[in-house]
Amino acid sequence: MAAKTLFEKVWGSHLVAEPANEPTLLYIDLHLVHEVTSPQAFDGLRMAGRKLRRPDRTVATVDHNVPTTANRIIIEDAIADKQINALRKNCKEFGVELYDVDAPEQGIVHVIGPELGLTKPGMTIVCGDSHTSTHGAFGALAFGIGTSEVEHVMATQCLPQSKPKTFRISVEGELPQGVTAKDIVLGIIGRIGTDGATGYVVEYAGSAIRSLSMEGRMTVCNMSIEAGARAGMIAADETTFAYLKGRRSAPKGAAWDEAVAEWSNLQSDPGAKFDRELVIPAEDLVPYVTWGTNPGMVVAVTDRVPDPAKAQSDSDRRSFLRALEYMDLKPGTAIEEIPIDRVFLGSCTNSRIEDLRAAAKVVTGYHVNAHVRAMVVPGSHQVKAQAEKEGLDKIFLEAGFEWREPGCSMCLGMNPDILQPGERCASTSNRNFEGRQGAGGRTHLVSPEMAAAAAVTGHFTDIRQWEFKGEEVLA
């Protein structure tokens, strides 16, 4: 039998039909639903008199819109409230399980899927959200879809899909100290560009990827879409199984062993052919900071804001100049000299317990800079509860951070958490587009450690030079 890639194995086991001259019909194992991209899909079902085919393969939560302040049962934004109520009503009518604001399971959809054990190796997973690529960290094929496709999956549990190409990115060697999963993916996007993986499913491989925890792997896969990829995937291994074991929706007992046996085949076979390959030595990676208005506009923290004269084409130069103007930056400015106003620690990229632990370690014994407003928004109620059990909330609060309720929050600022025009933010999220965190706001993407350090010093700071105080507190 021909050697197969991980992607081909998952794709191949979900083929409902391969009609001639039409896209393939791919079966979907898990459909995650949230309030923003679903109301029109439910309406479509209703109008056509269709049922939701597999409520047992559908799970909903509220995350994008919800306030992150305490007492958030009452939502003051009337339009947001209406949207959330629409989801409640729709889930009831169509029999979908919903993790509402006050449910212990609630959180960002891409944080709770893995956390509850819903996400499993070898699955096909979709959600009306582009960062669905996160779940690929488990050896699943997971991708974001639009609302018409959400309706399609609700009605049929499958999707017409054209087969993407495959792209293996191997990061080999040991990660230097201070370089995180976030830096791996920012480093990759900086190299291949925001459309560098369009049309491909990326498989991340190599010893540096293998050595990451599941949470680190999720961070890497999460940002696949920022390079234009249809999905990002990482082979399932012992790390994957150890993470999953015992989680609520994971198989138990004898079924667990059988499942692991099935999942153990979820790697690319030796000799499997990829349409494209890239190898990056881990030692070349550093802590990164984005300077512009897309995630590909990224430099090392020790570097300077680049010169538009170095852009490769006229159109690139124009977007470069536009970005500099929007970000209010001058070419040649040292990144470490850029002062910040806000820090946002959160989002489906970096709001898991390990992210919070790493950031807490940095701020222990320090205080947030007087000119900075900093907030921590845990990815889910479970993450929040775990952090509080470990006393991380106290470390953050004592250091002057706000400690908030879970949700997407200032990653996209649909709820009241937004940047004011002109404010500059060190953010652990995934998009630095114009106005993403609030109209006129300026976003710089960094790792949780770098965000924490910037909160303390008031400007970007090389985490490799950080003096950790009181590591013993957290040991």
Next chain:
Amino acid sequence: MQPFRTLTSVATPLDRVNVDTDQIIPKQFLKRIERTGYGEFLFFDWRKDPAFEINQPRYKGSQILVAAKNFGCGSSREHAAWALSDFGFRCVIAPSFADIFHSNAGKNGILLVTLPEDQVQTLLDRAATTEGYKLNVSLEDETLIDDQGFSAKFSIDPFRRDCLLEGLDDIGLTLRHAAALDSFEQGHNSKFWLAARSQ
């Protein structure tokens, strides 16, 4: 879905690379639960600038948008396609498009035409300099022409083309395979390691 066959319209140039869906329709307009009414918010922040192309009277009523590479990147929000179509755009021409936007556009009857960068640049330049510059796009012939001698063939996935030409609804198309779906699903259900919840 409204079928798409041919279209002649003034072309609006948008010479910016990597236009993301956050720009096409900012998040504050995603809270609505309807499918319509997004047109007035299209490019909301950029439209605050009176010189922005879409604001210029010369492009009023335009149904063809000419854009630069990687148009529609970022968020999966279909609201971006709804806003474009609600505003009146039925065709976008660019050197490349982001994946999810590509699929969303098709499902809303918007034709995306991919052409080489130099050809798109010609169209961008002409649309910017020639008042009343018009393009004619024929999906039946897969051609794009103007009245200054520009003529290009484009190609589009044949299935997507048929859907646009006929205005076909995807769910209806899939349900033609209902028997295959039922039988696949029966076999697949026994794979408990791929079930969403443990039994």
